[in-house]
Amino acid sequence: MANRHFRVWRGDHSGGDFKDYNVEVSEGMVVLDVLHKIQAEHAGDLAIRWNCKAGKCGSCSMEINGRPRLGCMTRMNSFDPTATITVQPMKAFPVVRDLVTDVSWNYAQNKRIAPFKPKAPEADGSHRMYQDDVDRVQEFRKCIECFMCQDTCHILRDRGKQSEFIGPRFMIRVAGLEMNPLDDDDRVPELRHEFGSGMCNITRCCTEVCPEGINITDNGIIPMKERVVDRYFDPVLIAARALLGRKKRTKPKGTHEVQEVLEVPRPHEVPGTQ
Amino acid sequence: MDVNEIQTIEHDVLIVGAGGAGLRAAIECSAQGLSTGVISKSLLGKAHTVMAEGGMAAAMGNVSPRDNWKVHFRDTMRGGKFQNVWRMAELHAKQAPDRVRELEEWGAVFDRTKSGLINQRNFGGHRYPRLAHVGDRTGLELIRSLQDHGVHQGIDFHMECTGLEILKDAGRVAGLAAYWRDTGRFVLFKTKAIVLATGGGGRCWRVTSNSWEYTGDGLAIAYNAGATLMDLEFTQFHPTGMVWPPSVRGILVTEGVRGDGGILKNTKGDRFMFDYVPERFAAETADTEKEANDWLAGVEGARRPPELLTRDVVARAITAELKAGRGSPHGGAFLDIASRRDADFIKRKLPSMYHQFKELAEVDITKDPMEVGPTLHYFMGGIKVEADSQMTSVPGLFACGECSAGMHGANRLGGNSLSDLIVFGRLSGLGAAQYIRGLGNTPQVDGEQTRMAFRKATAPLNREDGHNPYVLHDELQDIMGAKVGIVRNEQDLTSALDDLASLKRKVKTVKAHGASQYNPGWHEALSMDSMMITAEAVTKCALSRQESRGAHTRVDYEGEREDWLPYKNEITRGADGEMVLTKVKRPEPPKLLKDIAYSNIDDLEAGKVGADN
16 A cells, blocks of 8 residues: 555636545556545545446546546556656546546547448348458457547647547548448548548657557558548549549539539537537 | 426437447337437447457357357257246347348448358357357447447437436336436436336446446336336356456456366465365366366366366355455455466467456466456346337336346356347337337326436435445445355345345435536435345345356255246335335246257257247
8 A cells, every 4th residue: 555646637617726635545556446536535526437447448538647548547556656646637628527528529520420331242141351351440440439549639639620630530430431341432532621631740649549559640540641642632543543434532422523412421510418 | 496497308219328239229219210319328339338358149150050040049048047038039049140240231340251251259158159259349349330320320319318217107108307417417308218228237246347337227217117127136247357456356357268277276275176066067077186187188088177167166166265264365266377378378378368467467377376256247137028029017118138137047148148239129129119109199297206306316415414425335335245146045145135224224315525517426326226226136036036047046055946947036116115026937938949948959950849930
């Protein structure tokens, strides 16, 4: 047992401040355990969002000593034995209370992405694709939606460009659809014009904080940027497409260029709380 | 409190819970043209379904073409010790393959076979490789696929919203009183039907693999509304959960550790399982360490090590060692594979166990033993439903997934849970749609009942003083852990009922400090009511069933008893508010199903059993 000093941000959207707590910490504890102890012994109303306590649900995202971390996967003995631990809510999202933020913007972005559009199954009713073809897609699907990549992305965090960039989490969600051998949709025009693929300047901060170790930038975002470049800026490919008479969509669905209007993305709809 | 000032939301049907079952139910309701709402205690996509690893069982025959619904049905009935509701096990086995294919149509990316089909893996109790899976994160894939499909189906998701009480009109569902966790404000849902998909109640125990959401809310809401609960004595304990450190207490340690040679030791270093071999297994179990080691080395004629006895036996042995004072420092047994296999073998065969202990317990299992103990894992029991429609005994109230009872009988097979969610989630949606189509007039919410529900919920905040909800929860976990654990007896269970009765009096004066906005202390205080009902129902059922069957182990009534096979324990709320237990005789199964379940496997596969179907 050791007595540890915690500074925990308490407050709501109108403001707040760090409060000090001295807590008896026992061997093996993670930061989330200490916060629960504070809750049970000192501050019953300390707001924390958490679920699985095993790094699988991505609920307990917070900033610990200035870094986005999962509270349940941050061991106390990873800090200097006398260090003060500072815990605060994710900065990129509005505070609800204490360590809980309003992450509904992320759910709204997810809804803007057109749904998976499967090819017709084969004659026996099955889809066939090979493990090698789905490995990359499965890497993106490991995402637990902790939104720490969104929190750390400087386009969202520092520049506040939520209206222009969908963020790393949803770039790899689109990548997971684009690279899915069964998905029959073309998502490149939306990537460029609506999701802001050009905003990312590949600083790889998102990849660094991913608790699932997904190579967000190199395996997801860069290939998506390349597809945009191929479509819009590669003269050779553009000429080849023109020669072969293979048209590719360059404007988002719902604009005049496209004859068949499929599902129009519905931007800025906030699901959930009313 | 003026009810007219409370926020009101209207839906044809309201789903309570957004795990696999709730999401699948919502998608079906929406497809049936119903205005559909979903409330969930957590954010969308965070429900306990994400914790499921192994896969979803469905007799698709992609890996073994010999598999079919009959073999799956037979495996399920045998695993459930024939306590399953026959029709549910039949529906599940028949419909699971279509539900898995449907998930793929909605974007799920399963692991593939060499020929490009959905891959299927072996699992305990399943005769053939049957579990469609995605590595060891199948639950996440299931929930994300349903979520990403569901958000485009016109469903209204109300996140971080907790249900309190069902409001009724002439005995039928008319609405649900609920509150927003983030604002602490109340909300009244006016709805013609409700589907409960709230999961189990593992948080009544301290050592559990369940998340905080598992407080038995659905069971309590249904019970208070007059529905019947069933089978609650069947709580699945897994013998090897982590016991240390606190952050991971209860997390599962796969049986594969023992299968690959891991042995159990007490604090004196004794390999104690040799002292706990039941008479009926003695002939098939090694009686010396040398013979057990020979088995591992593949020596012909050597019998299986005692560590590989059934889960109830192993869990009982660990518990006995603890009671005798020979437990490990943090209250478990040592599970040692380090001294049995070289490091490369362990890392290759048990990568996730290696990672889990290294990251969370700082234990290198290639060098040191693990500490393990029984952990509460799953509720086979729950709300009694009609198999085809999933309707409870309350008109307009449905239940599916872990909170419903019957599908798994006395013991669930691994992999049958995820397929349960999607099969019965869909059926409950169809059931709700059919019920609503046949509904004459729309039920109306009663103002006074609504006011009472909200007033009751604010009581813990308004009290001047009272008990700390976190302390009360601890007390409940003490009682359930000590007296309603893996191994039960009449004396402990009777004493537990007394303890629960006195704890219930304290819960009546629970006090939550602070305001109602995102206040976990208040949420904890409210969930105590659900957990008290759940705990009492489990304890009453466990006391009633005087036999040991599946997950229910009674030291004073060892072994399965024929005279208990035809009976179910049912729980209802009595007229005076007291909990009533009734021992109810089960209906006879159809001959075909009985023939399949009890068939010789060779006869079944040769097509000699029952008419083809």
